[in-house]
Amino acid sequence: MPRSAPTPAPNSVARRRKLAAGNWKMNGTAASLAEVKKLKSLIRKDRLAADILICPPATLIERLARMAKGSKVAVGGQDCHAKEQGAFTGDVSAPMLADAGASTVIVGHSERRTLHAERDADVHAKAEAAHRAGLVAIICVGETLDERSAGKADDIVKGQVSRSVPDAATPKNTIIAYEPVWAIGTGKTATAADIEAMHHTIRETLRARFGAAADAFRILYGGSVKASNAAEILHVPGVDGALVGGASLSAAEFYEIIKAATPKRPRSIKAA
Numbered sequence: 001m002p003r004s005a006p007t008p009a010p011n012s013v014a015r016r017r018k019l020a021a022g023n024w025k026m027n028g029t030a031a032s033l034a035e036v037k038k039l040k041s042l043i044r045k046d047r048l049a050a051d052i053l054i055c056p057p058a059t060l061i062e063r064l065a066r067m068a069k070g071s072k073v074a075v076g077g078q079d080c081h082a083k084e085q086g087a088f089t090g091d092v093s094a095p096m097l098a099d100a101g102a103s104t105v106i107v108g109h110s111e112r113r114t115l116h117a118e119r120d121a122d123v124h125a126k127a128e129a130a131h132r133a134g135l136v137a138i139i140c141v142g143e144t145l146d147e148r149s150a151g152k153a154d155d156i157v158k159g160q161v162s163r164s165v166p167d168a169a170t171p172k173n174t175i176i177a178y179e180p181v182w183a184i185g186t187g188k189t190a191t192a193a194d195i196e197a198m199h200h201t202i203r204e205t206l207r208a209r210f211g212a213a214a215d216a217f218r219i220l221y222g223g224s225v226k227a228s229n230a231a232e233i234l235h236v237p238g239v240d241g242a243l244v245g246g247a248s249l250s251a252a253e254f255y256e257i258i259k260a261a262t263p264k265r266p267r268s269i270k271a272a
C-alpha cells in the first residue's frame with residue numbers, strides 16, 4: 001500500500017492534537033451507557049482541546065456509536081482479528097467493528113500479548129487488518145518490570161515498535177500507545193522523566209523508518225492515568241494523550257482527564 005504521510009509542519013508538536021482514549025476492557029453492560037450520556041452532557045459546552053475516544057466491549061460498540069453520533073466522542077474496539085471473516089469462533093474482525101460504528105481499534109494491548117500470547121507479528125497483522133477496514137490502529141507497546149529492571153526497556157519497546165507497526169502506517173491511520181506493563185491497573189505510573197525518555201525513543205524509532213513524517217504520529221501514555229495525575233502526565237513533552245483503563249469507566253473522572261489534556265506550554269521535567 002502506498003504511504004501517504006503528510007508533510008510535517010515546522011512545529012508539528014503543536015499540531016498533534018491530544019487524545020483521551022478510554023479502554024473499558026471487559027467492563028460494561030447497557031447500564032454503563034448512562035456514563036456516556038453523562039460525559040456527553042459534561043463536554044457539550046466545552047471547547048475541547050482533546051479528541052475523545054471510548055473503546056467499550058464489542059457488545060456495546062453499536063449502541064455507544066449510536067449514542068455518540070454527532071458528539072465529540074468517537075468509538076473504538078479493543079482488539080480485532082487479522083482476517084476479515086471465517087471460522088474463528090469468538091473473534092471480531094476489523095470490518096465488523098467498522099460496520100458497528102467504530103473508527104479505531106486498539107491492537108497489541110499487553111493484556112492481549114500476555115493472556116492471549118499475541119506476538120508482534122500478530123499485532124502487525126491486526127494493525128494491517130484495521131487499516132484495510134479504514135480504522136485507525138492504536139498499537140500498544142511497553143516493557144515488563146523485569147525488563148525495565150534489567151535495563152532492557154528501551155530495546156524491548158524499540159523492537160515492539162519496529163515489528164508491530166506496518167509499513168503502511170501513517171500518522172492518520174496509526175497511533176502508538178506506550179504502556180509500561182507494570183503500570184497498568186497497578187496505581188503505579190512511570191516518572192515524568194521516564195515517560196519523556198521512552199516517548200523520545202519511540203519517536204526516534206519511527207523517524208528511522210518513516211523520516212520526517214514520524215513527527216506527526218501521536219504517541220499516548222497509558223498505565224494508571226487518573227484525574228489526579230493526568231495533568232502532569234499529559235504535559236510531559238512528547239506525550240500526545242492518554243490511554244485510560246479503570247479511570248475511563250466513570251464519566252466524571254474521564255472528563256477531568258479530558259480537561260487536563262488542554263495544551264499548555266511544554267515545561268521542563270525534573271529528573272525523578
Ligand code: PGA
Nearest residue numbers: 184185223224244245246
Ligand atoms: P489502567 O489501564 O488505566 O487501568 O492502568 C490502562 C490500559 O490498560 O490501557
